Amino acid sequence: MTEQRQPLLDAYSLILAAIDDGVYRPGDRLVESELAERFGVSRTPIREALQRLETQSLLSRDGRSLIVASLDHNQLAELYVVRAQLEGLAARLASKHASIEEVRVLRDMVTEDKRLVDDPKSLSRANKRFHKQIHLASHNRFLVQQLDLVHRSMALLATTSLEAEGRGRTALEEHAAIVEAIARGDGDAADKALRDHISRAFETRLKLESGDRRRQM
CATH class of the missing domain: 1.20.120.530 (GntR ligand-binding domain-like)
Known part of the structure; x- marks a missing residue:
């Protein structure tokens, strides 16, 4: 069970850290394939991590794309x-x-x-x-x-x-x-x-x- 969940946790932490460090800024589009290549992780945990970040309102939808959310x-x-x-x-x-x-x-x-x-x-x-x-x-x-x-x-x-x-x-x-x-x-x-x-x-x-x-x- 732990081994199956670890890639998701890693992908989530990596994307979150990149947002926190300003690598990805509000309005930037996040693409599964590009993130998988950057972090050396398969697309499945990247996709699940993006879904989790969207649920937490850290990402928002722009058409079919996910972008880093911004605060009004x-x-x-x-x-x-x-x-x-x-x-x-x-x-x-x-x-x-x-x-x-x-x-x-x-x-x-x-x-x-x-x-x-x-x-x-x-x-x-x-x-x-x-x-x-x-x-x-x-x-x-x-x-x-x-x-x-x-x-x-x-x-x-x-x-x-x-x-x-x-x-x-x-x-x-x-x-x-x-x-x-x-x-x-x-x-x-x-x-x-x-x-x-x-x-x-x-x-x-x-x-x-x-x-x-x-x-x-």
Whole structure:
């Protein structure tokens, strides 16, 4: 049973990672044969993986073709509302349950990520690792599962808010404040710091998109 399911899991993970890394961006068409060749997997697990991604609304139909889905303004706002609440809860729980070692890892991440402040793409990947570490430090498997779903949808965003001038440095300062609240065991402060962090990221993204629209006019 495991051997039969493994190709599907591999194909699914490979396609999802490619979307997350920006190899395939919103609106890009995904073709079974091309994906099978790229990843060295037969077309059957690719087809099943695409069906799963479509069910999760990460892919959408354009005629007979499957394309990487995109989020409209309302969907984006809804996503950030849910993300802020769940991430805030993760920080609150982490303030109660994170081990000394987990807090050290979070602090080290903030310190190490400072060297990436002028590299938005690398900083974006580091940002995902940082948030994932907080999810894990909550020690609540059901919350981690829900946050995984939210972050899969975040892969549908073609850009990162960290591309905005000065946002990388500010985001790291916000990360540091979140970690210190967790380290103090201050659940209220950790929750608020993380929700404020998500709110500022959303505001920055809206400003970036507004600027893009003005340039297109």
